[in-house]
Structure formats: structure tokens, C-alpha cells
Amino acid sequence: MRTPSGKVTEHDFTIQIVLVPEDPGQPGSSQVEEVEKSVMSSLRHDGYKVKPAKYWQRGGTLIELLVQVAQNAVNNKELLMALFGAAAPAAKYLLNEQQRRAAREKAPQAEQENDRPVTLIMELDGASIKLEAEDVESAEKIYEKFHAAHPEVASGVTAESKLKLTASIPKEQEQLAE
Numbered sequence: 001m002r003t004p005s006g007k008v009t010e011h012d013f014t015i016q017i018v019l020v021p022e023d024p025g026q027p028g029s030s031q032v033e034e035v036e037k038s039v040m041s042s043l044r045h046d047g048y049k050v051k052p053a054k055y056w057q058r059g060g061t062l063i064e065l066l067v068q069v070a071q072n073a074v075n076n077k078e079l080l081m082a083l084f085g086a087a088a089p090a091a092k093y094l095l096n097e098q099q100r101r102a103a104r105e106k107a108p109q110a111e112q113e114n115d116r117p118v119t120l121i122m123e124l125d126g127a128s129i130k131l132e133a134e135d136v137e138s139a140e141k142i143y144e145k146f147h148a149a150h151p152e153v154a155s156g157v158t159a160e161s162k163l164k165l166t167a168s169i170p171k172e173q174e175q176l177a178e
Contacts, residue, residue, distance in 0.1 A: 012066065012067075012068055013066075013067050013068070013083060013086070013163070014051075014064050014065070014066055014067075014162075015064070015065040015066075015067060015083070015086060015087050015090065015163045015164070015165065016062060016063075016064055016065075016162070016163070016164040016165070017039065017062070017063040017064070017065055017090055017094070017164075017165045017166075017167070018060060018061075018062050018063075018164060018165065018166040018167070019032050019035055019036055019039070019053075019060050019061050019062075019063070019166075019167050019169055020032065020059065020060030020166065020167070020168055020169065021059050021060065021168070021169055021171065022119070022168045022169060022170040022171060023171065031169045031170070031171055032059065032060055032061060032169050033061075035094075035097050035118075035167070035169050036053050036061045036063065038097065038100075039063060039090070039093060039094065039097070040052075040053065040063060042093055043063075043065060043089075043090060043093070046089065048065055048066075048067075048089075048090075049065070049066040049067075050063060050064070050065055050066070051063070051064035051065075051066065065086070065087075065090055067083075067086035076154060076155055076156070076157045077143065077154075079157050079158075079159070079161075080124075080143050080146070080147075080154060080157055081139045081140070081143055082139075083124075083157075083161070083163050084139040084142040084143055084146070085139035087122065087142070087163060087165060088136050088137075088138065088139055088142060090165060091120055091122065091131055091135075091136040091142075091165055092133075092136040092137075094118055094120055094165065094167045095117070095118055095120055095131065095132070095133050095136060096133070097118055097167075097169075099117075117170075118167050118168065118169055118170065119167070119168040120165060120166070120167050120168075121165070121166045121168075122142070122146070122163070122164070122165055122166075123162075123163070123164045123165075123166065124146065124150075124153060124157065124161060124162070124163050124164075125153050125156070125157065125161050125162060126153070127146075127149070127150040127153040129145055129146055129149050129150070131145075131165075
């Protein structure tokens with residue numbers, strides 16, 4: 001929307017990023033804390049506004065990614081594309097986190113860890129989809145997948161819609177052997 005001076009106004013959105021241990025029976029995972037620090041650092045480095053993490057249920061944490069979307073996004077697709085475009089870098093980062101950790105370890109177990117990737121669920125206004133690496137290559141791909149699964153929610157998105165990414169972080173292999 002343009003103000004009387006012709007300036008485009010923006011709407012603030014908060015994208016919630018929830019990091020939980022893969023096994024909810026094992027709260028307080030050091031892997032969740034490691035991913036939390038890495039995600040926050042990387043998003044800040046890339047210029048995103050990130051609110052500090054808070055404790056979340058089941059031993060996880062909540063990170064809030066603050067984004068602004070121009071209010072001239074007049075239809076649902078434009079609004080969804082803006083939201084998904086803002087969420088895509090964080091989603092891509094989360095999906096690649098397991099590979100980064102394995103590469104840092106450079107141990108024989110690292111290859112086994114790639115067999116158990118981070119699971120990422122995106123939820124918008126109560127409707128959810130599982131995101132894979134190929135989905136987060138662009139906002140358009142996320143839009144297509146979400147719209148195919150939930151056309152009624154996609155057509156009803158508003159400026160008050162809530163977007164949440166939930167990443168389930170697997171434990172390290174050495175801890176599994178204990």
C-alpha cells in the first residue's frame with residue numbers, strides 16, 4: 001500500500017523457527033543447541049533480524065525471524081511468495097545443517113549421519129507440509145507444493161497469517177550407541 005506521500009509501506013511478519021530433538025523423550029539435546037547457535041549466527045550474518053531463542057516445548061528452542069513484506073502484495077499468491085521467499089533461506093540452511101555438521105566432523109560416522117537428515121515441517125495457519133531440499137530452491141517451488149496440498153489455506157492467507165518452520169534435529173551417532 002502506498003502512503004499519501006507515495007511511499008510503499010511494509011508489514012512486519014514473524015517467521016517462527018522451532019528446533020526440537022528428533023526424539024522428544026531425550027530433551028536438552030546438545031545438537032539442538034549447536035544448530036540454534038549456528039542458525040542464529042548465519043541468519044544474522046546474512047542480514048536477517050533474529051530475535052533471541054527462547055525455550056520451546058520438548059527440549060527445543062524457538063527462534064523468531066523478523067521480515068518485512070511490502071503491503072502492495074495485493075493478492076494471496078504475492079503475499080505467499082513474499083513469505084516463502086523470506087522463509088526459503090532459513091529452510092535451506094536448516095536442511096543443509098546435517099551435511100555441514102558431518103563435513104566438520106570428517107569422521108566415518110559422518111556419512112551415517114547423512115542418512116538421518118534434519119526433518120523440516122512448514123506450517124502456515126495450521127496447514128503443514130514437509131519440506132525437502134529441492135522444495136526450498138525457490139519461493140515458487142514452496143508455493144507450488146503448499147498450494148497443491150492446501151489450496152483453501154493458500155487462497156485465504158492474510159497479513160495476519162502465521163508461518164512456522166519446525167526442524168527435528170537428529171542426535172549424533174556416538175550418542176546413539178550409548
